[in-house]
Amino acid sequence: MPMTSKRKIKLDQQSIVFVISLVIFCCFSIFLSNFFTVGNLVAMMRSISVLAILGLGMAIVVIGRGIDLSMVALMAVPSALVMTMVDSGDGLVFSIATGVLFAIIAGGISGLLVAYAEIPALFVTLAMGLALAGLGQVGILKADMVPWSDGMNPLRWIGGSSVLGIPSSILVAAFMFIAVGWFLKRTKIGRFIYSIGDNPSAARTTGISVRPIMVLQYVLSALIALLAGFVMAASNNLMDTRIYNLSLIYDVILVVVLGGIGLxxxxxxxxxxxxGTLLVGIVFNGMTIMNFPLDIQDLFKGIILLIAIAVDSFLNPRNEEAAQQGDI
Structure with missing residues (x-):
């Protein structure tokens, strides 16, 4: 009698969210006349490219059992500082080096407070974001809206150009997906981040340098946020630093949690x-086409985020024995 086997299809959160995205995409394509057009699809991908880059930075931190609420401020202030310095006559290379050093110091301070002082990351990064916002408003920046000057044009390719009709911001986001994926899966430090996030006590027992790697997570998050700032500024010809007062940071968390990165x-x-980025981009592009007010969109985002966090808590229950004071 021939042996028969049944293949069991296991749907994880990523697969479910991807299927939901396809269903919503098909529905919008059928029922919204302006949705399934080349112009709208390219504009949608361009608009979510910065969100995707920020999501990658947040993913590195969350996988390592942290969170970074300062990412939007780290995107806006250092990039605006670079643009301000270039407009004031400082060299582009020196200005970029200053912005990179600024981001490293800010991310490093957050990481040190979380890893060594064992202050919860939620409070540390919230305070860091507020401090950066205040510093930008009263100290290092001349205005809330910093224009893209001619001296920045050597960086125009990062977000303000196109290749074969594809906006360069999309290409930069695609490159970052490849780079971060390689870092997390193919390097020792990337695998250590997973180990620390899964069980920091066990990771410490096996000889992993837990605290330095935790600091590195926040530094990498800050540098990725700075890159996102350059992409946004080049794409929009300015950096509106007031963006850290908006709900973008919640969009970043929504992308990460929806996609299945457990908190x-x-x-x-x-x-x-x-x-996660595709679902958020598709849903809110469709809502924009349907002329939903921004406050209704924010309400919808909040509801989705609450549901996603509840589902994450159910699917990925927190192991209190492995928890430590410096966690979220």
Missing amino acids: SGGRGGVWSVLV
Whole structure:
């Protein structure tokens, strides 16, 4: 009698979110006349490219059992500082080096406070974001809206050009997906981040330098946020630093949690960020076409985020024995 086997199809959160994205995409394509057009699809991908890049930075931190609420401020202030310095006559290379150093110091301070002082990341990064916003408003920047000057044009390719009709911001986001995916899956430090997120006590027992790697997570998050700032500024010809007063940081968290990166750490990856970004981009592009007011869109985002966090808590229950004071 021939042996028969049944293949069981296991649907994880990434697969479910991807299927939901396809269904919504098909529905919008059928029922919204302006949705399935080349112009709208390219504009949608261009608009979510910065969100995707920020999501990748947030993913590195969340996989390692942290969170970074300062990412939007780290995107806006250092990039605006670079643009201000270039407009004032400082050299482009020196200005970029200053912006990079600024981001490294800010991310490093957050990481040190979380890893060594064991202050919860939620409070540390919230305070850092507020401090950066205040510093930008009263100290290092001349105005809230910093224009893209001619001296920045050597960086125009990063977000303000196109290749074969594809906006360069999309190409930069695609490159970052490849780079971050390689870092998390193919390098020792990337695998250590997963180990720390899964069980920091066990990771420490096996000889992993937990605290320095935790600091590195926040530094990488800050540098990725700075890159996102350059992409946004080049794309829009300015950096509106008031963006840290908007709900973008919640969009970043929404992308990460929706895609299946558990807030308890140790799970998910770049595919999680990709499917989460696609769902958010499709849904809110459709709502924009349907002329939903921004406050209704924010309400919808909040409801989705609450549901996603509840589902994450159910699917990825927190292991209190492995928890430590410096967690979220």
